[in-house]
Amino acid sequence: MEAPKYIFIVEDEADIVELVSYNLKKEGFIVDSAPDGEAALKKIRKGKYDLIILDLMLPVIQGMELCRILRNDPKTTALPIIMLTAKGEEIDKILGLEMGADDYITKPFSPRELVARVKAVLRRTVEKPAADKIIEVGDLVINKETYTVTRKGVPVKLSATEFKLLVFLAERMGKIFNRDQILDAIWRDEAFVEPRTVDVHIRRLRSQIEEDPAQPRYIKTMRGIGYFFDGK
Numbered sequence: 659m660e661a662p663k664y665i666f667i668v669e670d671e672a673d674i675v676e677l678v679s680y681n682l683k684k685e686g687f688i689v690d691s692a693p694d695g696e697a698a699l700k701k702i703r704k705g706k707y708d709l710i711i712l713d714l715m716l717p718v719i720q721g722m723e724l725c726r727i728l729r730n731d732p733k734t735t736a737l738p739i740i741m742l743t744a745k746g747e748e749i750d751k752i753l754g755l756e757m758g759a760d761d762y763i764t765k766p767f768s769p770r771e772l773v774a775r776v777k778a779v780l781r782r783t784v785e786k787p788a789a790d791k792i793i794e795v796g797d798l799v800i801n802k803e804t805y806t807v808t809r810k811g812v813p814v815k816l817s818a819t820e821f822k823l824l825v826f827l828a829e830r831m832g833k834i835f836n837r838d839q840i841l842d843a844i845w846r847d848e849a850f851v852e853p854r855t856v857d858v859h860i861r862r863l864r865s866q867i868e869e870d871p872a873q874p875r876y877i878k879t880m881r882g883i884g885y886f887f888d889g890k
């Protein structure tokens with residue numbers, strides 16, 4: 659049997675929370691919730707959830723802002739989010755770059771429809787990592803199973819940290835991360851790492867994977883902000 663999935667609902671309307679929880683639990687999901695954005699953020703950061711159902715209209719931190727915060731945090735950036743919206747709210751924004759929700763559902767909705775959406779989004783996101791054991795871009799091949807990288811078919815030597823850094827950025831192509839976000843993701847609890855360490859490792863990584871490290875093709879700098887992997 660598959661491990662149960664953990665769903666987190668952020669919604670201040672108790673009736674909706676109850677209805678959605680009831681229907682999800684009936685389908686074998688484990689459900690937790692919070693009535694406002696701030697409480698939700700605390701719980702989501704601490705826990706391990708598979709999907710977030712997020713209402714757009716919330717007290718303290720608005721749904722849109724919460725979605726943005728989750729997307730910008732490396733720990734939650736890949737967490738699937740389904741938005742609950744009222745009719746007429748800006749759907750393009752919700753699904754687009756600005757917020758990056760995975761799906762949305764308009765109120766009033768049928769619980770069955772929502773459960774179906776939850777399953778569909780989970781299927782989509784759960785299947786991805788298996789297919790992505792190998793990341794191929796340009797003349798680079800990154801194999802996450804064997805921890806090897808080749809460029810033009812030639813093995814590239816990387817330290818464990820450089821490999822982690824490369825995979826972290828390559829899995830999130832196009833997304834820009836500042837030094838603190840990268841530190842958080844790669845070095846986590848090591849207290850004595852300075853933001854400058856990120857620059858040092860980026861430089862070493864470039865010297866190994868870039869044809870011309872001074873004009874990087876893959877690991878690019880966004881001046882004043884941070885770094886990103888250019889997948890184009």
Ligand code: CA
Nearest residue numbers: 670713715716
């Ligand atoms: Ca609400």
